[in-house]
Amino acid sequence: MSTTDWRGRAVTNDDDDLPIDESISRRREARVLLGGLLRPYAGLVALLTIVIVVENAARLSVPLLVQRGIDHGIPPIVDGGSARELLLIVAALCGVVVVQATSRMFFLRRSGRIGQEVLLTLRRRIFRHFQRLDVAFHDRYTSGRVVARSTNDVEAIQDMLETGFDGLITAILTLVGTAVLLVVLDLRLGLLCLCAFPILVLLVWWFRTQSARTYKKVRESAALVIVQFVETMTGIKAVQAYRRELRNQQIFTDVADDYKNINERAFKLLAVFMPSVRLVGNVATGGVVLYGGYRVLHGEMTLGTLTAFLLYLRIFFEPMQEISQFFNTFQSAAAALEKIAGVLAEAPGIQDPRHPVELPKVNGDIAFRHVEFGYVPDRPVLPGLDLHIPAGQTVALVGTTGAGKTTIAKLIARFYDPTSGSVTLDGVDLRELSQADLRKHVVMVTQENFMFVGSIADNIRFGRPDATDAEVRAAAEAVGADRFIGALVDGYDTDVAKRGGRLSAGQRQLIAFARAFLADPAVLILDEATSSLDIPSERLVQRALATVLADRTAVVIAHRLSTVEIADRVLVLEHGRVVEDGRPDELILGGGRYAALHRAWVDSLA
Numbered sequence: 001m002s003t004t005d006w007r008g009r010a011v012t013n014d015d016d017d018l019p020i021d022e023s024i025s026r027r028r029e030a031r032v033l034l035g036g037l038l039r040p041y042a043g044l045v046a047l048l049t050i051v052i053v054v055e056n057a058a059r060l061s062v063p064l065l066v067q068r069g070i071d072h073g074i075p076p077i078v079d080g081g082s083a084r085e086l087l088l089i090v091a092a093l094c095g096v097v098v099v100q101a102t103s104r105m106f107f108l109r110r111s112g113r114i115g116q117e118v119l120l121t122l123r124r125r126i127f128r129h130f131q132r133l134d135v136a137f138h139d140r141y142t143s144g145r146v147v148a149r150s151t152n153d154v155e156a157i158q159d160m161l162e163t164g165f166d167g168l169i170t171a172i173l174t175l176v177g178t179a180v181l182l183v184v185l186d187l188r189l190g191l192l193c194l195c196a197f198p199i200l201v202l203l204v205w206w207f208r209t210q211s212a213r214t215y216k217k218v219r220e221s222a223a224l225v226i227v228q229f230v231e232t233m234t235g236i237k238a239v240q241a242y243r244r245e246l247r248n249q250q251i252f253t254d255v256a257d258d259y260k261n262i263n264e265r266a267f268k269l270l271a272v273f274m275p276s277v278r279l280v281g282n283v284a285t286g287g288v289v290l291y292g293g294y295r296v297l298h299g300e301m302t303l304g305t306l307t308a309f310l311l312y313l314r315i316f317f318e319p320m321q322e323i324s325q326f327f328n329t330f331q332s333a334a335a336a337l338e339k340i341a342g343v344l345a346e347a348p349g350i351q352d353p354r355h356p357v358e359l360p361k362v363n364g365d366i367a368f369r370h371v372e373f374g375y376v377p378d379r380p381v382l383p384g385l386d387l388h389i390p391a392g393q394t395v396a397l398v399g400t401t402g403a404g405k406t407t408i409a410k411l412i413a414r415f416y417d418p419t420s421g422s423v424t425l426d427g428v429d430l431r432e433l434s435q436a437d438l439r440k441h442v443v444m445v446t447q448e449n450f451m452f453v454g455s456i457a458d459n460i461r462f463g464r465p466d467a468t469d470a471e472v473r474a475a476a477e478a479v480g481a482d483r484f485i486g487a488l489v490d491g492y493d494t495d496v497a498k499r500g501g502r503l504s505a506g507q508r509q510l511i512a513f514a515r516a517f518l519a520d521p522a523v524l525i526l527d528e529a530t531s532s533l534d535i536p537s538e539r540l541v542q543r544a545l546a547t548v549l550a551d552r553t554a555v556v557i558a559h560r561l562s563t564v565e566i567a568d569r570v571l572v573l574e575h576g577r578v579v580e581d582g583r584p585d586e587l588i589l590g591g592g593r594y595a596a597l598h599r600a601w602v603d604s605l606a
Helices: 020-078 084-132 135-140 143-150 152-185 187-194 197-234 236-241 245-297 303-344 405-412 435-441 456-460 469-479 482-487 505-519 535-548 584-590 593-605
Strands: 002-004 010-012 366-373 382-389 394-399 420-425 442-445 523-527 553-557 569-574 577-582
Touching: 020 084, 020 152, 020 303, 084 143, 084 152, 084 303, 143 152, 143 197, 143 303, 152 187, 152 197, 152 303, 187 245, 187 303, 197 236, 197 245, 197 303, 236 245, 245 303, 366 405, 382 405, 382 577, 394 405, 405 523, 405 553, 435 442, 442 505, 456 469, 456 505, 469 482, 469 505, 469 535, 505 535, 569 584, 569 593, 577 584, 577 593, 584 593
Parallel strands: 394 553, 394 569, 442 523, 523 553
Antiparallel strands: 002 010, 366 382, 366 420, 569 577
């Protein structure tokens, strides 16, 4: 399944056309996942299986009671005798109906609870796993596919748990039980009916093989629809700014058309399968009426037996439609389960050590030792970096785009691990620390900090949910955010709306600074953190930065050299190497690359 993206390039679902070995492995992972989800409920599942057997036994006994009533309950009344036996049969029939209804009610309540518990466990597991996966995974795995895994695919599994297994077990019990009872009631007529069984088996086999491929493509197409929709809506500002509405509409239309066509193909399979089953059933019923009626007229069969036979025959062909529905549900769920299993099988690129080193007190000493790193093999961004940042020092990284500034920041925050060499915190390799411990001591503030739906206070205390209102206000005051917050009608209780849409870019950045200040890390990384601020806001932040950066190690990445001037030390980078290192005033006087950058910046202000 493929379409084109905004660049006009072919886009395929990553799960399409998997190698045979990988496809088999994916199916095995899906079975293991489902087994693991159901294992805690094995005892209750066994009980429910017994309940289904009881329910179907009660249901299959109804035609036998009807036969008994016609052949042995009605004749005494016709002859002027007692209606006692007929009343007993009717009472038994009522009891069977009660047993069937009670067992059905019990099954639905318990199975529904199991299904919801399994789905809750699965949703939690998916969410937890997506959070654990590293930045590199999320860079290549689109947000639309993330949404598809956690919503559309989970719903497909929900359909299978709610109706699929119940329908399959009931269908199997009905087929086997009815076939046995048909033969027991009348051998010759039963064998005549069972002649239709091979035809039904061929129809089911054909439908299963065709629907397996079709419904896998249905799931893949549905995922592409979600991907295109989510990406367009997420980037709606850029779409409207660059007048991409018509092009994006065309891309979405193509994907939606593919989805429609594949669903139509699935319905065509049903349009062939279900009427064919019904045709076979009607032909068999006609044969039974003809042959059975002939035998009744000649006294070779009772009317009650023929009636029971027809009732059983109707029951016999009903499961075929249930089986077709099960295959619909099962194929969709199987495809969804394989995709979810594939995601859950993804191992995080950044993992905690088996025995993490504990740092009771972090000073913030950072060192790069012969660090090599590249996002793409054989294309190193850092060809072999040696760098030492003493605890408490504020270091500014400057250089052209692609020089490696942000890569250094990501390695310090351990969003990535170096290909070779090591990055240390207080002499300990970051790979020897737990991620929870590292994130507590190293905080990164980026150019576009995400604002979560909620109040301003909620967003400030994001890194410290237990912070008091007084601590939240103190953090806002430290970075100068209290002025604009106090001017808002609801103050700190103001709802920031989706992605902070009710705040300006500068206000969002100030809240991000307050969030970092409240977290109180030993190492603070500012990656272009002032680039979105206007001049008044930047001056406000410049005054606050002295407070924010005090008594902690800071790595500042900025093109605005006004931010760089507060640094104790400036590193000028080119192609992942440090070409200049010194105090800002010393480098300006030195007449090197930083001096040239500084002159260009001053000229831009004129």
